[in-house]
Amino acid sequence: MKKDDYMDLDFSDIEAHFPLDRREFIKLFGGGIVILVSLKDAEALLQQQRTRVRPELPEDFNAFLRIGEDGRVSCFTGKVELGQGVITSLAQMLADELEVPLDSVDMVMGDTDLCPWDMGTFGSMTTRFFGPPLREAAAKARAVLMELAAEYLQVPLNKLQAKDGVIFDKTQNKNKVTYAQLTKGKKIVKKLVGKASLKAVSEFTIVGKPISRTDAQEKVTGKAIFTGDIRLPGMLYARILRAPAHGAKIKSVDTSAAEKIKDVRVVKDGDLIAVLHKHPDEAGKALAKVKAQYDLPEAKVDDKTIFDHLLNVAPEGEAVVQGGNLQTGEKLSAHIVEETYLNSYVAHAATETHTALVKIEGDKTTVWASTQTPFRAKDEVAQALGVPSQNVRVIPPFVGGGFGGKSSNKQVVQAARLAKLTGKPVQVAWSRAEEFFHDTFRPAAVVKIKSGIKDSGKIFLWDYIVYFAGERGSQQFYDIPHHRTVSTGGGWRGAPGSHPFGTGAWRAPANNTNTFARESQIDIMASKAGIDPLEFRLKNLKDKRMLGVLTAAAEKFGWTKSKAANGRGYGISLGIDSGTYVAHMAEVEVDKKGAVQVKRVVCAQDMGLSINPEGAKMQIEGCITMGLGYALTEEIHFKGGEIFDLNFDTYEIPRFSWLPKIETVLIDAKDSPPQGGGEPAIICMGAVVANAIYDAVGARLLQLPMTPERIRAALP
Amino acid sequence: MRETINFKLNDKPMRLTVDGERMLLWALRSELSLTGTKFGCGEGFCGACTVLVNKEAVRSCQFPVKDVKGKEVITIEGLAKNGNLHPVQKAFIKHDALQCGFCTPGMILNAYSVLLKNPQPTHKEILQNMEENLCRCGSYARIVEAIKTAAKEMKGGGKR
Numbered sequence: 001m002k003k004d005d006y007m008d009l010d011f012s013d014i015e016a017h018f019p020l021d022r023r024e025f026i027k028l029f030g031g032g033i034v035i036l037v038s039l040k041d042a043e044a045l046l047q048q049q050r051t052r053v054r055p056e057l058p059e060d061f062n063a064f065l066r067i068g069e070d071g072r073v074s075c076f077t078g079k080v081e082l083g084q085g086v087i088t089s090l091a092q093m094l095a096d097e098l099e100v101p102l103d104s105v106d107m108v109m110g111d112t113d114l115c116p117w118d119m120g121t122f123g124s125m126t127t128r129f130f131g132p133p134l135r136e137a138a139a140k141a142r143a144v145l146m147e148l149a150a151e152y153l154q155v156p157l158n159k160l161q162a163k164d165g166v167i168f169d170k171t172q173n174k175n176k177v178t179y180a181q182l183t184k185g186k187k188i189v190k191k192l193v194g195k196a197s198l199k200a201v202s203e204f205t206i207v208g209k210p211i212s213r214t215d216a217q218e219k220v221t222g223k224a225i226f227t228g229d230i231r232l233p234g235m236l237y238a239r240i241l242r243a244p245a246h247g248a249k250i251k252s253v254d255t256s257a258a259e260k261i262k263d264v265r266v267v268k269d270g271d272l273i274a275v276l277h278k279h280p281d282e283a284g285k286a287l288a289k290v291k292a293q294y295d296l297p298e299a300k301v302d303d304k305t306i307f308d309h310l311l312n313v314a315p316e317g318e319a320v321v322q323g324g325n326l327q328t329g330e331k332l333s334a335h336i337v338e339e340t341y342l343n344s345y346v347a348h349a350a351t352e353t354h355t356a357l358v359k360i361e362g363d364k365t366t367v368w369a370s371t372q373t374p375f376r377a378k379d380e381v382a383q384a385l386g387v388p389s390q391n392v393r394v395i396p397p398f399v400g401g402g403f404g405g406k407s408s409n410k411q412v413v414q415a416a417r418l419a420k421l422t423g424k425p426v427q428v429a430w431s432r433a434e435e436f437f438h439d440t441f442r443p444a445a446v447v448k449i450k451s452g453i454k455d456s457g458k459i460f461l462w463d464y465i466v467y468f469a470g471e472r473g474s475q476q477f478y479d480i481p482h483h484r485t486v487s488t489g490g491g492w493r494g495a496p497g498s499h500p501f502g503t504g505a506w507r508a509p510a511n512n513t514n515t516f517a518r519e520s521q522i523d524i525m526a527s528k529a530g531i532d533p534l535e536f537r538l539k540n541l542k543d544k545r546m547l548g549v550l551t552a553a554a555e556k557f558g559w560t561k562s563k564a565a566n567g568r569g570y571g572i573s574l575g576i577d578s579g580t581y582v583a584h585m586a587e588v589e590v591d592k593k594g595a596v597q598v599k600r601v602v603c604a605q606d607m608g609l610s611i612n613p614e615g616a617k618m619q620i621e622g623c624i625t626m627g628l629g630y631a632l633t634e635e636i637h638f639k640g641g642e643i644f645d646l647n648f649d650t651y652e653i654p655r656f657s658w659l660p661k662i663e664t665v666l667i668d669a670k671d672s673p674p675q676g677g678g679e680p681a682i683i684c685m686g687a688v689v690a691n692a693i694y695d696a697v698g699a700r701l702l703q704l705p706m707t708p709e710r711i712r713a714a715l716p
Numbered sequence: 717m718r719e720t721i722n723f724k725l726n727d728k729p730m731r732l733t734v735d736g737e738r739m740l741l742w743a744l745r746s747e748l749s750l751t752g753t754k755f756g757c758g759e760g761f762c763g764a765c766t767v768l769v770n771k772e773a774v775r776s777c778q779f780p781v782k783d784v785k786g787k788e789v790i791t792i793e794g795l796a797k798n799g800n801l802h803p804v805q806k807a808f809i810k811h812d813a814l815q816c817g818f819c820t821p822g823m824i825l826n827a828y829s830v831l832l833k834n835p836q837p838t839h840k841e842i843l844q845n846m847e848e849n850l851c852r853c854g855s856y857a858r859i860v861e862a863i864k865t866a867a868k869e870m871k872g873g874g875k876r
Contacts, residue, residue, distance in 0.1 A: 083816025083853045212812055219817030220805040220824060222752020222792035229751035237746075280755075281742035351756050351764055351818040351852050400754075400818030401852050432757040618812055618858070625854025648761035648850060656843045659856045 032068045033144055033188045035137045064116060065094060065137050067145070071165055071180030073098060073105045075134065078118020078375060079126045080110040081215065082402040083622075084678040085615040086126045088214045092611055093131050096206040097138035097199055099162040100179065102214070110374045110396035120373035122407055122505060124578035124676025127611055131674060139196035148182045201609065201670050208670065210614030215398070225397045227355040227370045228429045235357070235425040236265065237280035238418050239287040241273040242434055246501040246641030248294040257289035266290075267421050274418055280429065299640025301500055306444045307342050310489065313498050314467045317488030321475050329461030329482025333452025335528045336461070341449070341517035343469075343686070343704035345499075345636035346442040346506060346629075347645070349653055352400020353435040354411040358418075359425040363387065367394045367416065372406040380409055381416045403626075404505035408440045433646040440504030441636055443492050445469035447517035457529040459540050466514055468494055473511030473577055473683060476518055479542040500641050507623075508679035511577045512630060516686030516704060519573040523691045524700065532561045533572050533691065545606050546574060549583035552604035552665045557585040562695050567591070568599075569696025573684035578676025580607040581667075584624075584684035586660070588692040590699075594708030594715075596632055598658070598689060603681050604665040608672035620664045620681040627685025628654045635705050723784045726794025736782030740774075741765045743781040744791060752792035752821045756850070763849030766822035767791050773829035792821035795828070803869035804828050804862070813862040815853035823849050827863045836867055 066074045075094050081087040091105040108114055110121075118130075142162055149167035150157045153175055161170050168176035201208075218224035243250070250273075255266045258275050264286045265276040275290065277283040301309045330336065356369040358381070365385060371377050374394040382389040399406060415428040430438065445468045452461030462480045468489035475485055489495055492509045506512070526536035534554055541547055550572075553559075559570065573584045587600040601624050610616045633652040637644040645651035690701045699714035720733045725748075734743055744750045744767070753776055756764030760775040767776045768790040769783075795802040804824050807813070814820045823846070830837060830845040837845065842863050851859065 083814075085815070212809065213814070215817065216809040216812065216814060219814050219820050220792075220801065220808045221796060222750075222821050224817050225751075226754075226818060228755065231749055231751075279738075279742060279746045281738055281746070349852055351762065351816065351850065352754070353756075398817060401816040403852075429755065432759070432762075614812060618815065618855075621857050622815060622854035625856055626852065647757055647759055649759070653850060653852060654854065654856070655848075655850065656846045656856050656860070659843065659860070662857055 031185065031187050032066050032183045033141060033186060034064060034066045034190070035141045035144070036064045036189065036191045065098075065134070065141060067141060067179055067183050069180065069184050069186075071104065071178055071183070073100055074108055075105060076108045076115045077130060077134070078110055078112075078115045079130060080121045080372060080374065080396045080399055081107075082121060082372065082399040082406070084126075085213060085612065085618060086121075088211055089127060089611040089615055090131070090134060091214060092206045092209075092211055093135050094138045096204050097135045098142050100165040102206055102211065104165060111393070112374050112378045112395075113393040117375055120376060120407055121402070122372055122404055124580075124679045127674045128579060128676055131611070135198055136196045139198050140190060143196060144188060144190055145179055145182055148186075149177050152177050152182060207611050208609065208613070211612050212614065219398075226352055226400050227357060227368045227397055228352070228427065230357050230368050230397070232357070232359055232425040235427060236276040236278060236422060237283045238274045238276045238415065238426050238428050239280075239283040239431070240414060240428065240434070241287065241290055241292060242437055244294055244642060245296055246643075247297040248641065251293040251295055253290065253292040255290050257291070258286040261286050261289070265422060267418060269417065269421055272414065272417055274414075276418065276422060276426065280427070284431070297640060299642065302639045303344060303635065303637050307446050310444065310446055310468050310498060313495070314488050315490070315495060317465055317486035320471050320485045320487050322484040324482030326461065326463055326482055326484055330452055332454065332460040332482075334455045335525070336450065336452045337521065337524050337528060338450045339448075339521060339524065339702060341447040341513075341520060341702050343445055343513050343516065343630070345444045345503070345638070346634045347436055347439050347636060347651060348403045348405030348506060349435070349439075349648075349651065350401030350403060350405055353430040353432060354406065354438070355427070355429040356409075356412040356415040357425060357427040358412070358415040360385075360419050360423075363391050365392045365416065365419075367392065367412060369394060369396055369409065369412045370399045370406055371396050371409050371412065372399070372402045372404070373409060376407075377409040377412045380413055384413045384416050385420055403507040404509060405439055407505060408502070410438055432648070436646045436651065437643050438502070440502040442506030442509070442512070442630075443468050443494055443499060443503040445489075445513045447513060449517060449521045451521055451525060453525050453529055455529070457526070457531045457536055457539050459525065464518070466510070466517070468498060469513035470510030472509055473514040473575060477543050477546055477574075477576060478522070478540045480540070500638065501643070507626070508577050508683045511575065511679075511683040512627075512686060515573060515575040515683040516690065519575070519684065519687030520690050520700075520702070523572070523687070523694065527694075534559050537572065537574065545581045546576075546583075548667055549581045549604040549606050550574060552667060553583035553585050553602050556604065556663055556665050557602040559585060565696060565698045567696055569692045569694065571688045571690065571692030571695060573687035573691065575680070575683040577680040577683050580605060580675040580677065580680040582680045582684055584681075584688040586688040586692045588689060588696055590693055590696045590711065594711035596689065596693060596706065596711070598628060598660040598692075600661040600663070601688070602663045602665070603684075604667060605681060606667035606669050607675045607677055607680070608669050609674045610666055610677070611674055613666055616666060616677045617664045619677045621662050623679065623681035624662050624685065625654050625659065627682040628658055628660075628689070630704060631685045631689040631706060633705050633707065635707075719782065721781060721785050723786060724788040726790060732781070734781055736780060738781050739777055740767065740779045740781045740784060740789070741776035744776065750791050750793055754818055754821060756819065756822070761848075761850070762819070763822045763826060764819050766825045766849065768825055768829055771829065771832050773826045790825070792825060795824065802828070804831070804866040807862040807866040807869065808859070810865060811858045811862040813855055813858035815855055819849065819851045823851065823859055827859070827866065830863070831867055831870060835870060837863070839864075
């Protein structure tokens, strides 16, 4: 696969449409000023064409904002709020460029009838790719308002200034007019053509300032609405029969006991067997009375044999990047290090399980869903029901965590089918067991690296092959003359026949696997050369941004050279994801039983201009905390298609007691364009902990998660 | 068995005729449409469904509704008084102690119950007493800070 082909993997099956024609649209939005912007027109997006986004973005507009007659500003975006905080940062960008107070902005997110088409909320793309056209739209709106104000106030444009939703005469402050006054009775629709005049970074008053979450009030009072909180008259709650294993075929089913329960409806439609009731718990009790027999396929792999299986079925890989000559590199090296790194399947385990509510009324289908891909869900529902896509509207309320798992919309299709079969609005909310069972796990993966150094500690050889994780983050960034990076296995979805169940994108997909392998290997070479891991990295790096984050992290952490292994140790890991550079340092304590407590983590991050530094820090802290899970405990146990971890009793995610002291450093890079923030800081968590464990007790861990058993086995 | 259960819900008398074996979570969410209390795991492992019964934090997904008879139940909807947020709620906002917000009602009610029992908890005591509430977004550090701030605001009285 070519660089950034990961985007294709997610979007190859989508057909893009915009639901409304221009006239309908204007009718719907009434008066005010509306600015439409096409991503194709936005210069920032043109630069992204190289990412080969598919499908082609629609020719019609993709983003817009409206200034209503009351002066309130609505931002319509196909992105959704999953906790990552774009409800705040997008509003900041808009408010700053438009010169309105932040609290006058209303975010309308992900509604497929109201918002422009969007491929989905993932890949840390919202700020990078949606931010620039949104700013352009806001700048255009400001220009339109300025022209209206010039006429209204009878003052030439160059004497006018906009601030807080008011335009005034710079020479005579009292001569002013509000945006609301200017929009009153107007119906102006403008399409952004060419480049709007954007504010300079130095002129920002809202962007770059730490702003508290704008959704906090709703979320601390219980008023925030998630999909499962919507109530419709006559709605039914469905519980769906789940097979005991992936690949199991149903032989017989007996629903008679469930059918005898008052008010229970049973639906049998091919593979879909469901019980429905006006209360979700009653539906659950009825489901327990359904008896089914299955044919189970022979289990060919389990969580121990999976890695050999993957290596056996791996297709020929393709070089992602290469340079120099590997044979020359090997000849020039005094020490060769060859290692194999493994990581297990990992679950998304968002706190909100996949949920959907579907109502069919006449030819109109309305869907409320916890989804990262509302526009894909719309097409999937249309296909499942055999109706035109424009008759389906998907509305995503707040989403209770996604991490890539809610790019998959299986529950939406289930609810749609059941709504059609019962003639009632139907909610499907997966149980925790279903959430684990149907999850598209982060794939189990293998990385093999052969690398070589001279006695000086200079790396001369890097031969890297990643199996089944995907190529994101596989490209190394050290100064190595002879190198090759190969990716095989078909990305995180996996080539057919490779995984016994579904896999998919998991927060910073592929990069967690790749960074764990690369940064562990770097440490092993440093140790071979007898050089401190910090010094070793400094010696082999030329990339200025990487050197910047590494030095900043070392300074904050107070890095000192390793002492004898005494149970406490320090580790380093570096990485790049979504255009953002991260350097982590950690201190761990390892006891005799192999239990690890991470005491402290420092992360220095260069993300270009940080729109909301407080939001960025929140994401870094979240990444570090969540990342401790895949580093230390998270692993799906299975045999064939049977999943053994179905709740948080055996699948251990990070808890309060795990909490290290977390310190973040945001590099001041205001003049560089903003980059991704929701994922980068998680990629280093495997290696930074592994390297610190090695420093603490001399155990080199080559497999994630680093459980006490594996640590004990690796002790020297 | 259907029975009539009288209890106090968010400071108001409540009379509910339901099968008493049903779990409180579902009575709240589907009989009373109080949807601030969340379903997270259904087996008492995550704490998203935490509510207070006689000021004790309980897992409402594991708590039969018959057991609230004559007792006082507080859900996230009942924590603010006359439009004034509770100090714990205010502290969560101040520290941005949430991301997706799905675990937040349970976190806040559990934190409140911790402070009722121990008005000035140490850092370690906060960790210990919040241990069974899970946040997948990883807001733990900020939640701990929020609880410390709330403890100061409540000045040891633990009064609502």
